[in-house]
Amino acid sequence: MTTKDLHQELLKLVAPAEVINNFDLKEITEKKDSIIILFEEKPERIPEELDGKEVIMDGFVNTISLQTFPLKDKTVYFAIRRRRWKEKGTSEKSYSNTYDLHDKGMKTTKEFGAFLKEELGLQPAEYNKLWRSLTN
Numbered sequence: 001m002t003t004k005d006l007h008q009e010l011l012k013l014v015a016p017a018e019v020i021n022n023f024d025l026k027e028i029t030e031k032k033d034s035i036i037i038l039f040e041e042k043p044e045r046i047p048e049e050l051d052g053k054e055v056i057m058d059g060f061v062n063t064i065s066l067q068t069f070p071l072k073d074k075t076v077y078f079a080i081r082r083r084r085w086k087e088k089g090t091s092e093k094s095y096s097n098t099y100d101l102h103d104k105g106m107k108t109t110k111e112f113g114a115f116l117k118e119e120l121g122l123q124p125a126e127y128n129k130l131w132r133s134l135t136n
Contacts, residue, residue, distance in 0.1 A: 034075045041083045047095040058084040058094040066102050067124055068109040
């Protein structure tokens, strides 16, 4: 098994399938109290509205930050960057893909949000406060 294959297997243990299938891992930043894992949308994920047209990338939409399960006693966030696309040679509006990565009103991965609600009855901020009190 190659190093790349090992990285991919490890990533499957940490990130939801929708993230792994549509985004590439770009960077991991470890801070004192948190770990930020940056994902960038794969360049071949061109929106359906532009299917069959010659397109160019038009930057990125705002990065979303989703909290997920902790690692190494640190809060973990997935920073997710989606691409913007437009038809080449036009000044028309840009298009981007949408993904079902989190429940409305929750800034967590779907899996982590469900865990907090169902198992602990907590919102992310409440959980973070509890987690800090247990790990400090």
